[in-house]
Amino acid sequence: MSSLTEALWVLLLGSLLGLELIGKVPPTLHTPLMSVANAISGITVLASLTLIAQAGDNTILLALGAGSLAFALFNVIGGFLVTDRMLAMFSRKPTSPKSLSAK
């Protein structure tokens, strides 16, 4: 049972960490933040990989594992790349010499 208590502590502290980290974000970054949080939720890849690793030679289990790995990776890779695309736009903006010279 000690492992359960441990796991519950981890759950609690993880939630508190999430609340604390995300409490202070400007609205501008909400969409990228949502997208990055979404990518992180694809961490289920770990569960998929564990499933495959422990499947032995059970083909159905291996296939289910691979299927879930594909879904999770789609989430992870797509999520991070799309966030990067959004943020790339923000970063090149503050130095826009055109608008300064036009004034």
Next chain:
Amino acid sequence: MTNSTVLAYAIDLLSVLLLALGLKGLSKVRSARSANGLAALAMGLAVAGLLIQQQLSLEAWIWIAVGTAVGGLAGLLTAQRVPMTAMPETVALFNGCGGMASLLVAVAVALYQSDTTGLVEQVSIIISVFVGAITFTGSVVAMGKLQGWIGTPGWTQSQVRHGVNIALAVAALVGAFGLPANPSGFPLWLLVGASSLLGIGVTLPIGGADMPVVISLLNSYSGVAAAAAGFVVGSQLLIVAGAMVGAAGLILTQVMCKAMNRSLVSVLFGGALGGATQVGGGGEEAGYTRITSCSAEECAMALETAERVVFVPGYGLAVAQAQHTLRELSKLLEANGTEVSYAIHPVAGRMPGHMNVLLAEADVPYEQLLEMDTINPEFPRTDVVIVLGANDVVNPDAKSDPNSPLYGMPVLEVDQARQVFVVKRSLGAGYAGIKNALFELPQTAMVFGDAKAVLNGLVSELREMGVGKKAA
């Protein structure tokens, strides 16, 4: 403890640290991009740590390679191809797939669990299946509604839906309780089926306006599903990350609800706003009596002489993909010596920050994007406001009419400006389905048309007048 276990623990701890730093870094524009990279690195580390620890057979490697190739490639292509206007839908799709992954893991473990599987694992499997299935079908429905593939069927607005959803929830509960006794039989499929249908049943009645709130909430669910999957396979890293995302989604959901003056309960159970509670004239073009409409030419003339212009971009601008044309117009005005800024309502574009992303894509300088609290005091000294496809976020009733369903929602006070032009396709109601008092004010003129077409018209009118030539 063997050396490899110690190494795996160290890697796990490092990835948690990097994930936390990544989320933290996303709260500042300057560090956001590298923070995203940091989070991605953390994910890579976590996967590497797991692979080091497990003794994988050749067969397992082959299946991993197949899954990686399919999922990775699909993610890569989607991320590159999807237009910036479709961000909310894309996040919904990714999110649904995350839920699906948790669902599949839980189903697989349930099917082949040993007799020694304890109560904790059973409960974790049930939660993972239930939340995973709801996340998947709910996200797919949310995406379909945002893309316009799925409408809002009439029965979902009546009380019938509560009955249907309660029945589905009960069915899921029956499956959940039957699961421990008969892990791989009927109860599992009942749970999967009922949860999936419940995801559809809860999301379908919700109107397009509230969809971002739902996506954010589902985002939170997928974190919960991941944490539950962490309990199923016994991974603490998974539990931490899942819990963080769950908390993040909840906070974002709250922020969005607040900005739209909606409570989470009414979003989830109130049905589509305007569909069920038709307020005032409602519907198409009803109830307006004192509308002034004008051409792009008149609007251009007002712009030419204005010293200070504020654009209010809304969903209509995003739909018309007009952000680049808008930037072109504002460059012309700047060259003419006009002070240009953009007023960004917290929920403009139907998702916090969505407008910023769109305008950033069109190279709009960051300093010109002003948030609501900054710009509101500036409206009285603004000569011309141009509202582009926004409606409810500029409705003055939200401040003055206690009977309005919008009453109390923070809005952009564009009615304080000297002159207001509203670019809109028709007089149709906004997402809230109500009349906008702004349209009838004496200083307001409507310019009917697609946002992009009107902006193009304005650009060519201004060019004809020779505006912007001086600087060149």
